[in-house]
Amino acid sequence: MLQISNLTKKFGGVKAVDDLSFSVKKGTIHSIIGPNGAGKTTLVNMITGVYKVDSGTVFLDGGDITNLATNKLVHRGVCRTFQHLEICGNLTVIENVMLGFDKYMDKNIIRSCFRAKSILEDEKRYFDRGMHLLELIGLENFAHNEAKNLSYGILKKLEIIRALATTPELILLDEPVAGLNPKETHEVSELIKTVVADEVTIILVEHDMKMIMKISDYITVMNFGKKLAQGTPTQIVNNEEVIKAYLGSGALHGK
Amino acid sequence: MIELFAYLLSGVTVGFIYTLVGLGFTVIYNSSGIINFSQGEFVMAGGMSTVFLLYAGLPLGVAFVLAILITSMIGIVLYKLISLSRDSSPISLIILTLGFAIFLRGLAQVIFDKQLHTMPSFVGDGAFEIFDTTLTYQALLIMVVASAIVVLLYLFFKKTKTGQAMVAASNNVDAAKLMGINIKKILMLNFAISAVIASIGGILLTPITSTNYEVGIMLGLKGFCAAIIGGLGNPFGAVAGGLILGVLESLVAGYVSSEYKDAVAFVVLLAILFFMPGGIFGNLKSQRV
Amino acid sequence: MLKKYNINNQIILLTGILIIIPFFFQNDFYFEIAILSILNALICIGLNLLMGYAGQVSLGHGAFAGLGAYIAVVLSSNYGLTPLLSIFIAVVIMGIFAFIVSKPILKLKGHYLAMATLGIGIIINIVLEVEDEFTGGVDGMSVDSFVVFGYEFSESISWYILCASLLVFTIWAFDNLIKSPFGRLLRSIHDSEKAAKSVGIDVSYFKSIVFVISVVIATVAGSLYAFFSGFISPQEASFTHSIELVVMVVLGGLGRVYGAVFGAVILTVLPQLLNSFEDYETLIFGSIIILVMIFMPKGIVSLFDKVVKKESNHASN
Incomplete structure (x- = not known):
């Protein structure tokens, strides 16, 4: 239902998102993962009209929603939550x-x-x-x-429910x-699922690998603003490039 | 042509006063993020105290020094009041400084009076003849002293240890604290310096335009316009903004309508805010981000 | 859950007070102060909606009220329109003016917004002073009497009844507005613009609307004051008046309907009381503002909150 084609966003000289394309199938949980600074939140901000895209397009069910403001997107059936609470x-x-x-x-x-x-x-x-x-x-x-x-923890759930409303x-x-304890994480994960x-x-942007692997249908892996890999959770865990990127940045530890 | 030159000269003279008021704003804004709506009253305090100290029979030099000291104390009092406040939202602080401005106006009414006052020019009533236009000694003095203050202020913030510490403190409060810089003292010093600059402006201006307890309202607002026109937070912006404003005002008064002279500052202010919110030279703080 | 008719204790109390106090008025001067307080309270309720709920500062509302009043006065005194029609046209013109002006202004934030409204206010004030052909210049102009459908408001008591009814109605309507989806939307903008946008709210549109509402109310109150006093001067539109209005709102308590009323009444009555101090009036006025901002930054109504809280704590213990 969502087609993202050749999205690019530069800050200064740095390409935060670089010629990124992928599509999201209706009814799926599509996760976007990648090391810190890979451009995930920038991507969300571009899709939801917070940042103007430098080039590329976003299509929703065949309609162009590129650079459409956040509040207008809601009337097209797209809603978001925030990394940092906005309650x-x-x-x-x-x-x-x-x-x-x-x-x-x-x-x-x-x-x-x-x-x-x-x-x-x-x-x-x-x-x-x-x-x-x-x-x-x-x-x-x-x-x-x-x-x-x-x-x-409660407010994180509240934000999701508000978006659902x-x-x-x-x-x-x-x-x-982000920032929740294991119990809360489990609850939110159940709520989503x-x-x-x-x-x-x-579309789920997350660092918590355990949760991602458990609930995602598809995963797109980003690194330095580019798409590194895409596939089902099983394909992704076995993808050598992904493993390399994560080991290299050390972000696969812990959670 | 002679007319134009005369307008330019008088515009630059007043412009330097706006510059001083604008610089005062900038010093406080850069250190604390506060817009001080009583800056104009600092100017008034400088001029009025000098006048009344002279009436009391003090020699000129002593009156100057005392007036500047008095105004700097007023600046420190304002800082103390702000640091007492339990709410640091912009709107509360705007109201607080507005209240302080009203307080100072009231105080001036009580201590001094409501009359217009002037004082003789401190460099005599003579004037130069340039291209058939007169430039009074006092006007020249304003230009020289104001320029000197700009240069001194620049040297102070760039070259002295205290000045550098003050810049560092306003750029990064936490880091400055770690380095053992006393933020409170720095802020207090900023308020005092700002008041000193304003009071010098007030003293310089009095022989030309005379003064009373209300003179600070418009001066303060126009000084603030100057600061925004040049780019809030940018000291050189305040200088340029002040001069541009002074000259524009003088030209409008001369060629268009003297009645609308006071509106010039605010028309320019709106134009800048709507079309170039960073000011002509850009806002240093927003550039940094 | 919302009840059908929003008749609460506060509004009954307010109505009661408004009915009782005229019996204590000894002469017309008391009425004059009461009416001025009420009209200031009206402007403050609108300004409070803008500042307290939409979070936008305006240092120009005195000027907006003044300009609106001048339009109404000029239409009725110079062009012979009936007062009611004049006020209506003034409201429409000022509403459109506010909507147009709000677009660039409300993009600004904090100090810049304050300065932009201040700048517009001062320009309005200067225009009113200079264009003396229409406005009578600095000396002001006299205003025709207020005749509505053949009834002439000449007695203070009829003015008092008119203004007091208008105040009660406005407060009731505003309380409804604040507790409606529209009010919730405004409060959400104040808390988090991002959140508001994320649920589909066109934040800048609603900010404009609130700005328009506040200017319209200021126009009505300003016009009524001009007709009541039979005189108008650019002083109504001065920077000082704009500041007074903002101080009233903040002093009473930002974001509180009754706060605006308290602030307006106190700051209208206080200078009259201070009159006997003559030269000390300004000094005392300034000191009070400073002290309130230092010790009660949430405004005077916050004092009542504490009392109410104590009582409810008592009750629950």
């Missing part, structure tokens, strides 16, 4: 989820000021749907807590388990 701390948990339904809600100023029927109905409907999502991941008891008072067809997860993957296609 609205002063909103409650349920409000953060309801924010995900924003595009469906009536935001007419006059009707809002007079608390018109459509406003009340929207609030009720999306509150219920939001609570339903929270129940799926067992956060319903935190619904009315201000987000800033909650743990990092926009009812995307494609979701880009930028390091969803069971809840998210049921409904949407996923």
Whole structure:
């Protein structure tokens, strides 16, 4: 459903992403891995319109979405999460989820000021749907807590749920388990596999190899902005170039 | 042609004052990231204190030195107030410095008065004749002293140990701390230096335009325009911005409309903000990133 | 969950206070101060939406209010339109003006945004002073009386009722707005623009809208003040007035509807009280701003939060 062709992005003289092409099949979990500085987050930022691409194209279901702004992409069914949390701390948990339904809600100023029927109905409907999502991941008891008072692990999950609330067809997860402990990592990994993957296609950028190997359908390996290899998890672990790149940079240790 | 030359001369003279105010902004902004909305009141404080010290019968030289000292103390007081504040968001600090400006205006009303004051030129009322245009000694003095301050400031930050430490501290607070530099002292010194520059501007300007407790509002704002026109944070930008602003104002007043003279600074400011947010010479800080 | 009619304790209390205080007014001067407080509060509610919720500073709202008021006044006094129609046209013009201006302005951040709004405000002020053909110049101009459908607002009490009703209505409507999806969207922009964009919100569009709303409210309040006082001068549009408005919002408490009201009332009444100090007025005014910013940067309403918290702690113990 997503075709990326010849994407290039330079910062100064350095090519962060260099002539990168690959495509993502509908309904799969497609992971992007690579050593630090390989250009993974840059790639996500290019697909989601945060950075302007220098050259190349991004097509979604045959439609050109190159350089389309993040907020417009949401209306085309593409949503993302962030490597560094972007949660609205002063909103409650349920409000953060309801924010995900924003595009469906009536935001007419006059009707809002007079608390018109459509406003009340929207609030009720999306509150219920939001609570339903929270129940799926067992956060319903935190619904009315201000987000800033909650743990990092919970907020990481909340961000994914908020993205899911926009009812995307494609979701880009930028390091969803970074900084989480093993238990939380397992929970998020389950969440992605069971809840998210049921409904949407996923592009997953992650360092956690164990998780990647377990849940990915396809993997694209990046190194120095270029595609090093692509294939199923089994193909990737046996790919010599990949092993070399990882051993060389030492990034395959630990996790 | 003679007209044009006269406008240019008077523009450059005022421009040097804007430069001094703009430099004051820059010194505080570069060290602390704070836009000091009471910079204009520092200028007022310098001019007004000198006038009243002269009224009190002090000799010129002593009045200068005391006025500069007084203003630098005011700068330090502002720093102390800012460091007391429990909230360091830009909006709170803007309001705090605005409040301090109002406070200083009120203080000037009470200690001095609400009248216009002037003082005799300290270099006599004579003037040079250049191309049939007069350049008063006082105007020349402004140009010379302001240029000297620019050069001295440059030498101070580039060549002296204290100056280098101050630059290092503003570039990287943590590293500076590790090197044993006392950040608080450095910041305080920056506020004092900024106030000194402003007060000298105020003293130089008084014989030409006279002064009162409110004179700082416009001067401060225009000085800030100068700083932004040249590129906020870039000291040479403040110099160029000040001169450009002074000359443009003088030309508009001469050829277009004297009533709209005060609007020039803000029209240029908006043009710069909308089309060249880094200023004419670029913002040093954004270049670094 | 949202209730159908948002009638809460605060709004009942506010209405009660507004009904009771006129009985303590000894002469027209009290009414004048009360009406001025209310109109300032209105501007501050709009400005607070911009500063407190959308996170955008404006040092030009005095000028926007002044310009809007001048448009209304000139239309009614010089061109003979009815006051209501004049205000309506002023609102439309200022709304369009705000929308156009907001595009380049709201791209700026922090100090730059503050300076841009300040610059526009000062230019407006200078234009109003210079174009004396229309505006009467520095000396200002007198304003026709406020006649609506044949009824002339001549008594202070009728002005008071008009403005007080407008305040209660505006606060009620704003409270609804803030608690609606639109309000949630604004709060999200304040917390994290990235988050807002990631769920599909066109951040810059909504910032423009909020800017327009705040300018429109300033226009209405500014126009009403001109009609009420029967006089307008460029002083209304001065830098000092813009600063006062911002200080009111911050002093009361950013992002708090009632904070804006508190700030406006305090800073309108205070100078009157300080009048007896004459020359010391400015000095005391400045000192108060400094002290509040140092010791109560979250504004005066934050004091009430502490009281409420203590009480609820008590209750739960």
